[in-house]
Each structure stands twice: as C-alpha cells, then as structure tokens.
Amino acid sequence: MTQKYGNELVLDLFKECDALLQGHFKLTSGMHSEWYFEKIRLIEKPAALEKIVDLLADKIRREVSDFDYVVSPAYGAIAIGFLAALKLGKKFAFTQRADEKMTIRSGFSGLDGSRAVIIEDILTTGGSIQEVLACLRERQVAVAGTYVLVDRSAGAVPIGGKPVGSLLALRVEAFEPNVCPFCAKGMPITKPGASDKRI
Numbered sequence: 213m214t215q216k217y218g219n220e221l222v223l224d225l226f227k228e229c230d231a232l233l234q235g236h237f238k239l240t241s242g243m244h245s246e247w248y249f250e251k252i253r254l255i256e257k258p259a260a261l262e263k264i265v266d267l268l269a270d271k272i273r274r275e276v277s278d279f280d281y282v283v284s285p286a287y288g289a290i291a292i293g294f295l296a297a298l299k300l301g302k303k304f305a306f307t308q309r310a311d312e313k314m315t316i317r318s319g320f321s322g323l324d325g326s327r328a329v330i331i332e333d334i335l336t337t338g339g340s341i342q343e344v345l346a347c348l349r350e351r352q353v354a355v356a357g358t359y360v361l362v363d364r365s366a367g368a369v370p371i372g373g374k375p376v377g378s379l380l381a382l383r384v385e386a387f388e389p390n391v392c393p394f395c396a397k398g399m400p401i402t403k404p405g406a407s408d409k410r411i
C-alpha cells in the first residue's frame with residue numbers, strides 16, 4: 213500500500229514533468245514498486261519545474277520570515293534552489309563534493325554568519341542534507357529551515373532535530389516479486405532506465 217500526503221495539484225505537477233511515474237516498476241534492487249521517481253526530469257522541463265518551485269517558494273514565504281541565502285547541494289538541486297532563491301528575492305549558494313567531502317563551492321562572498329534555507333530535490337535518508345548542514349555550521353551559517361520537493365520518508369527523517377518541509381510526502385513501498393500485488397494482477401512491468409521499454 214502506498215500512502216500519499218500533500219495535495220493533488222502537486223502530484224499532478226510532478227506527473228506533468230514526468231518526474232513521478234505511476235505503474236509497475238522493477239527497481240534496481242530487484243524489488244517491484246507502484247511508483248518511480250525520475251528526478252532528473254524535474255530540471256528537464258523548466259516551465260513545469262517553475263510551477264512546482266512557485267508552490268515551494270509560497271510555502272517558504274509563509275513559514276520562514278528571515279533568511280539571506282538559499283543553499284542547495286550540487287547538481288540536481290542547483291536549478292531548483294536557484295529558481296526558488298530568485299522567486300524569494302534571496303541570494304543563492306551551492307555545496308559540492310570535493311574529494312568525497314561536501315563543501316561550499318568557493319567564491320560565495322557573503323555566506324559566513326548569514327541565515328540560510330536548505331533546498332534539496334528529494335529526501336530519502338537525509339544523508340546529503342546532513343552534509344550540507346555540517347558545511348553551513350562550519351561557516352557559522354544559521355539554518356532557518358530545510359525544504360525538499362519530495363519527502364520519500366514521509367516525515368520520518370528530521371534534519372537538525374527539526375521537521376523537513378516538503379511539497380509532497382510519499383512513502384513508497386517496494387515488494388519482493390513473489391508477493392507483488394501488481395504481478396498478482398498480471399500488470400506488465402517496466403524497468404526504468406532501460407529505455408522505458410516494457411520487459
């Protein structure tokens with residue numbers, strides 16, 4: 213069973229950019245699932261992404277009153293965070309991995325001692341967001357909030373002891389093939405990434 217939170221409009225926008233696929237999918241783990249998230253498609257259609265980011269920016273505007281920067285981890289979230297920063301009238305910076313370690317990209321001049329909102333595309337285990345948080349603490353940046361487009365933990369993963377804001381909280385259950393309800397119904401299965409061909 214899949215639990216859905218968030219509003220239908222958000223779900224429709226994700227479907228509009230083909231980032232959220234509903235069907236019967238074989239995941240790389242070999243498990244089967246009703247949902248598949250192709251996050252690179254979020255940035256493939258900027259006009260569709262803009263509608264999603266508008267909703268995120270509205271939420272941040274309502275919930276966070278005072279901050280200077282939006283900070284996002286490279287690479288997929290850069291477009292999302294940048295667009296949100298533009299709409300919120302804030303500055304933007306990003307983190308990147310250098311020798312495995314997450315660091316603030318050098319050259320951002322006003323970040324030290326500022327207040328920032330972290331924006332990431334998808335929250336699964338929260339690992340990369342925790343790394344961004346550690347980077348910001350090193351620079352004495354206060355984190356005013358953490359936001360993602362999709363929370364795949366459905367609220368189960370807090371960051372810095374606080375809940376993560378999301379547009380869509382979606383806990384996806386994966387099934388072993390022998391107990392998959394979609395196999396039981398005889399639904400054809402798709403392996404994402406394999407040219408989207410049915411297998």
Ligand SMILES: [Zn+2]
Binds near residue numbers: 244245392395396401
């Ligand atoms: Zn199946």
